[in-house]
Amino acid sequence: MTLRKEGWVIEKDMSDDAADVQRVLAGDVDAYAALVDRYYDRCARFAVRMLGNRDDAEDALQATFLRAYRALNRYQERDRFSAWLYRILVNQCRSIAARRAHRERVFVREEALLLNAPDRSRSWSGEDEEFVQRVLAELDPLLREAFLLKYIEEMSYEEMSALTGVGVSALKMRVKRACDRLRDRWERIKDE
Amino acid sequence: MSDTEHPYVEWIAREAKRPVELDRGARDRVMAAVRAEGAHRSITPARRRWSKLLEPRVFRLSPALTTLAAAGLVGIGVLAGGLKNWGVRKDGRPLVDTATQSPVPLQTTDTVVKFVFAGPRASTVSLVGDFNGWDTTKTPMARDPRSGTWSVALPLNAGRHVYAFVVDGTTWANDPSAPLAPDDGFGHASSVKNVPGPTL
Numbered sequence: 001m002t003l004r005k006e007g008w009v010i011e012k013d014m015s016d017d018a019a020d021v022q023r024v025l026a027g028d029v030d031a032y033a034a035l036v037d038r039y040y041d042r043c044a045r046f047a048v049r050m051l052g053n054r055d056d057a058e059d060a061l062q063a064t065f066l067r068a069y070r071a072l073n074r075y076q077e078r079d080r081f082s083a084w085l086y087r088i089l090v091n092q093c094r095s096i097a098a099r100r101a102h103r104e105r106v107f108v109r110e111e112a113l114l115l116n117a118p119d120r121s122r123s124w125s126g127e128d129e130e131f132v133q134r135v136l137a138e139l140d141p142l143l144r145e146a147f148l149l150k151y152i153e154e155m156s157y158e159e160m161s162a163l164t165g166v167g168v169s170a171l172k173m174r175v176k177r178a179c180d181r182l183r184d185r186w187e188r189i190k191d192e
Numbered sequence: 193m194s195d196t197e198h199p200y201v202e203w204i205a206r207e208a209k210r211p212v213e214l215d216r217g218a219r220d221r222v223m224a225a226v227r228a229e230g231a232h233r234s235i236t237p238a239r240r241r242w243s244k245l246l247e248p249r250v251f252r253l254s255p256a257l258t259t260l261a262a263a264g265l266v267g268i269g270v271l272a273g274g275l276k277n278w279g280v281r282k283d284g285r286p287l288v289d290t291a292t293q294s295p296v297p298l299q300t301t302d303t304v305v306k307f308v309f310a311g312p313r314a315s316t317v318s319l320v321g322d323f324n325g326w327d328t329t330k331t332p333m334a335r336d337p338r339s340g341t342w343s344v345a346l347p348l349n350a351g352r353h354v355y356a357f358v359v360d361g362t363t364w365a366n367d368p369s370a371p372l373a374p375d376d377g378f379g380h381a382s383s384v385k386n387v388p389g390p391t392l
Binding site: 024025026027028029032033036037040041044045048049054057058059061062063065066069070072073128129132135136147148151152179182183185186 | 198200201204205207208209210211212213214215218219221222223225226227229230231232304306345347
């Protein structure tokens with residue numbers, strides 16, 4: 001078994017995934033729960049960071065896992081299930097963000113944001129999370145997506161390229177621009 | 193990590209990497225929606241090979257072969273016409289009992305629609321509608337313990353859908369946030385949801 005990057009890719013997971021996919025395709029709906037359990041938290045983190053609120057993130061997750069379930073017989077075992085699932089998730093997040101922009105919805109600050117903030121560290125509070133969300137939300141969506149895939153999901157540029165269909169050099173540029181924007185932000189606020 | 197060498201960028205990346213917790217019912221709602229889809233049909237290796245054979249392909253035929261193939265198809269058509277009663281009982285019903293065959297859902301678009309019902313004192317709530325055959329067991333809703341609301345998200349085709357909520361298995365209720373449909377003839381006032389086509 002090899003462990004790489006915060007447990008994102010574990011060979012054991014890959015063999016477990018293949019076995020679970022086969023069980024689901026054989027008609028065992030409950031086997032899908034194992035796949036959902038294995039990837040839900042990682043997908044939730046990406047969706048919340050990408051979309052900026054839990055309601056939309058929950059919708060993205062629901063649509064992602066449903067689409068993946070429906071399309072499971074088209075999933076090719078030569079691909080990693082996690083990468084295939086993430087491709088669907090990224091597309092769902094893009095769709096939801098586009099629909100949201102289209103509707104010009106106004107989000108009221110959620111109490112749930114504070115209620116659900118994980119309490120794993122004394123220095124971490126709902127305000128911190130809200131602040132990070134606000135900083136990420138200031139980034140252009142394509143820059144934010146590239147930044148999250150690179151530094152939060154810790155994917156290689158090749159993995160990101162396979163997932164997004166965007167070339168490696170363009171992705172490197174997006175990540176660099178995202179970091180530049182964050183640095184610029186720091187320069188603006190450090191003296192305030 | 194050369195791009196993140198700046199301490200502020202590193203801090204943002206580190207904080208954004210922290211886990212996110214959605215409410216506990218969210219995962220249950222995913223599986224409820226998956227179960228509402230039904231089980232995949234069994235796909236054995238033999239069936240997979242058969243499916244492969246049936247995949248659409250493009251053949252290039254010479255004009256002579258094309259003529260021959262056309263003649264063959266005409267012949268098959270004539271034969272099939274002669275056997276048009278094949279597979280039909282004397283009384284005209286098909287040999288295959290279609291009533292026992294499970295319907296294959298035809299879903300061309302799938303906008304996910306979230307239904308929410310406020311019922312803090314309810315023990316169970318399910319969603320019924322034209323999309324699930326008004327079956328009270330097919331689409332159970334999950335309760336959010338904090339708000340006391342019940343919700344479920346479903347993929348629905350674009351178009352008009354009529355639905356209602358069933359509380360505690362017996363009481364039918366409409367959705368106060370949605371327009372009402374005319375009485376369905378069974379004494380239930382149902383609600384209407386118009387699902388737009390995909391925007392992308």
